Amino acid sequence: MRGIRSSQKRTNFFAGAELPRREGLSKQEIRVKLERINRVLPAFQEQLFSCRLCPRECGANRFSGETGFCRAGKDVILYKYKLHHGEEPPISGSRGSGILFFAGCTMSCHFCQNFPMSHQFCGYRVSSLRLADIMLHLQEQGAHNINLVTATHYLPQVLQALQIAYGKGLRLPLVYNTSGYERTEILRLLEGIVDVYLPDMKYARDDSARRYSKCPGYVKANREAVKEMWRQVGPLRTDENGIARQGLIIRHLILPNHLPETLEILQYIRQTLGVGPAISLMSQYLPIWEAHRFPELQRRLTPEELQTAVTALHILGFSEGWIQEFCCEDCAGASASVHHLKPPPGSSNIKSRAATKSTCTVTPGSSPPIQAQNV
Numbered sequence: 001m002r003g004i005r006s007s008q009k010r011t012n013f014f015a016g017a018e019l020p021r022r023e024g025l026s027k028q029e030i031r032v033k034l035e036r037i038n039r040v041l042p043a044f045q046e047q048l049f050s051c052r053l054c055p056r057e058c059g060a061n062r063f064s065g066e067t068g069f070c071r072a073g074k075d076v077i078l079y080k081y082k083l084h085h086g087e088e089p090p091i092s093g094s095r096g097s098g099i100l101f102f103a104g105c106t107m108s109c110h111f112c113q114n115f116p117m118s119h120q121f122c123g124y125r126v127s128s129l130r131l132a133d134i135m136l137h138l139q140e141q142g143a144h145n146i147n148l149v150t151a152t153h154y155l156p157q158v159l160q161a162l163q164i165a166y167g168k169g170l171r172l173p174l175v176y177n178t179s180g181y182e183r184t185e186i187l188r189l190l191e192g193i194v195d196v197y198l199p200d201m202k203y204a205r206d207d208s209a210r211r212y213s214k215c216p217g218y219v220k221a222n223r224e225a226v227k228e229m230w231r232q233v234g235p236l237r238t239d240e241n242g243i244a245r246q247g248l249i250i251r252h253l254i255l256p257n258h259l260p261e262t263l264e265i266l267q268y269i270r271q272t273l274g275v276g277p278a279i280s281l282m283s284q285y286l287p288i289w290e291a292h293r294f295p296e297l298q299r300r301l302t303p304e305e306l307q308t309a310v311t312a313l314h315i316l317g318f319s320e321g322w323i324q325e326f327c328c329e330d331c332a333g334a335s336a337s338v339h340h341l342k343p344p345p346g347s348s349n350i351k352s353r354a355a356t357k358s359t360c361t362v363t364p365g366s367s368p369p370i371q372a373q374n375v
């Protein structure tokens with residue numbers, strides 16, 4: 001009987017009714033968030049005149065038409081938005097995460113799995129007002145949160161959109177989904193605004209970061225950024241339905257032939273932050289986009305590599321997180337089968353999570369660049 005009531009509530013919600021009573025931020029939480037946005041927004045808007053939003057610190061006057069490494073100007077170019085079910089379970093929940101993908105990136109990964117938006121700058125121009133409407137629309141659709149994917153270079157405009165959206169009734173927690181190439185000084189300004197940090201820790205060595213992502217100083221910037229995120233939000237906390245309300249989830253995409261870096265990253269987290277952060281080990285690497293330039297990146301992960309990383313995770317004592325199963329059979333090819341991991345005894349909070357189809361649909365050239373346009 002209880003299950004039926006729950007199902008009916010969900011149907012009503014999708015029809016555009018209000019958020020379920022216990023979901024979403026309280027009025028007090030929204031008030032605090034809005035005060036915080038109001039206070040820091042001018043500092044972010046100044047960045048558009050001499051941009052130092054990310055560790056590259058280009059100094060581009062984006063307001064007058066200059067662009068920096070990320071290619072972003074004064075307007076947001078949005079690649080797409082949707083209810084997304086492929087994130088970690090506390091982010092996707094049962095109804096999906098309200099995800100927004102932005103064009104451009106402060107990194108330049110040769111194996112980027114989102115290259116149409118990051119490298120090819122696909123998308124359409126949106127105003128902050130339109131962005132706010134999109135966030136409210138995602139809420140109406142049932143999203144558990146607003147999930148900003150690689151929004152570092154658009155923070156001034158996104159914060160303005162959030163100011164509008166929270167003022168007009170947005171009640172969802174904010175997920176900051178990032179490559180982890182961030183400036184600590186900028187992150188400090190986001191304290192009290194971001195609820196859940198979802199950073200990558202991609203590399204443990206700067207030569208890898210430069211070689212594969214054209215990214216100088218990644219390791220130091222990334223480590224300082226993750227420490228700051230941890231200071232702000234601490235361990236992952238979920239509501240009674242298992243939906244993330246606050247906290248840090250660290251993602252690591254295991255690269256083929258790079259297990260030592262994976263182990264160094266896990267050891268670093270263990271030594272610096274302890275076993276408190278939730279860890280999401282990802283196995284979805286595919287040799288796409290420009291990965292063909294690097295012989296060592298021209299294959300998928302092997303089951304042995306994944307198993308070694310998982311064993312290290314357990315040996316180091318992490319108890320919260322997810323291990324991504326191998327991608328679907330369609331894209332894994334003949335040489336790799338779906339590999340289900342069984343967490344060893346005593347680590348019951350680390351769960352396998354299936355890679356979703358959405359991670360498998362990108363193929364080189366599948367989405368040609370389109371001209372930015374006003375919406």
Ligand code: SF4
Pocket residue numbers: 051052053054055056057058059060067068069070071072106152153
């Ligand atoms: S966000 Fe873009 S323009 Fe700003 S410093 Fe970084 S790369 Fe340069």
